[in-house]
Amino acid sequence: MQARDAVDLHLHTLASDGFWSPDTLTQFLAEKQFKAAAVCDHDTQRSVVETIALGEERGVTIVPGVEVTCSWENRQLHILVYGVRPDRTDDDAQPFRQLLDRIDVELHANAEDAKIRFESSGRELVSLEEIRDGRLLWPFHVLSAAIQDKHVPNLKEAAELLVELGGQFTADLPLGDVVDAAHLAGGLCLVAHPGRADAVGEVAEGALDRVLEDHPLDGLEAHYRSYTDAQTEHYRRLAFDRGLLVSCGSDSHAPNMPVNPRPWRAAWCAALLTRLGFEVEGEAGGGPAWHVGMDPDAVHPSAEPAQAEAPMEEAANSEAELEASVQRG
DSSP, rough: TTTOEEEEEEOOOOOTOOOHHHHHHOOOOOHHHHEEEEOOOOOOOHHHHHHHHHHHHOOOEEEEEEEEEEEEETTEEEEEEEEETTTTOOOGHHHHHHHHHHHHHHHHHHHHHHHHHHTTTTOOTTHHHHHHHOOOOOOOHHHHHHHHTTTEEEEEEHHHHHHHOOOOOOOOOHHHHHHHHHHHHTTEEEOOOTTTTTTTTTOHHHHHHHHHHSSOOEEEEEEEOOOOOHHHHHHHHHHHTTOOOOEEEBBBBBBTOOOOOEEEEGGGGHHHHHHTTTTOOHHHHHHOOOOOOOOOOOOOOOOHHHHHOOOOOGGGOEEEHHHHSSSOO
């Protein structure tokens, strides 16, 4: 892999709250000449094996991943786990598989409960089966149906209404359990979007150090779609000062929602790619892998928050709206 090859290590599919199918995602990646990408759906790996196979056919290496919702100090953290295939049957992989099965069961139970609560309140969800489309029922499908059936205008109000009705749309796993199980399986654990304050909350330097005191995380997502150069520089420094890996991710959920997969340079996350089995050649001339001004898509520091985070369609806005509007605790 060349230093300037395009990679994106944070992508979602319809397996969770995204709308990329494995076919459309790998086709897009191949057409745009991405060399590697990671499928990191929320709390599930249902799309991973199919996407890996389609990627192989189209010349794109798909890294198995998942974005796990974790609990830590009465808040949630999103942890990107790379390198654990969901079809593994060896003993070392079983604790991690069991954790994902556990949160899957919790989310399904929350969804069934949410459906009952909406319908018991007189709000029939006639579009639910169409939205579900044969998938295991999750809260996102129920909330999306409430919007489509015009009980609420958006996901923020759908989530708030569900909470008012006594239900919940989220579930999480203890951070330590996830890190231990992922490491046993040979996986790597990185903090997702630590600088994105509009979702589960910014992970400040002090909080990161407290996490690292107890849990041996492997890295940070230091390149992210809504970051300015200053934020990227900050999180790269935090990572390098602590011997952590750096990841690059767009967090794309669907075409243009909130952005398309973004062509980050392989050199910017070369150490992580190396740990994942890639060989990344250095930049000619031996200069720094990344420096301020190198990324043409970095957010301008004068941009308003609404500009910095591109608007999403209502149906795909679960991550930003739900987590921001109805926080735990």
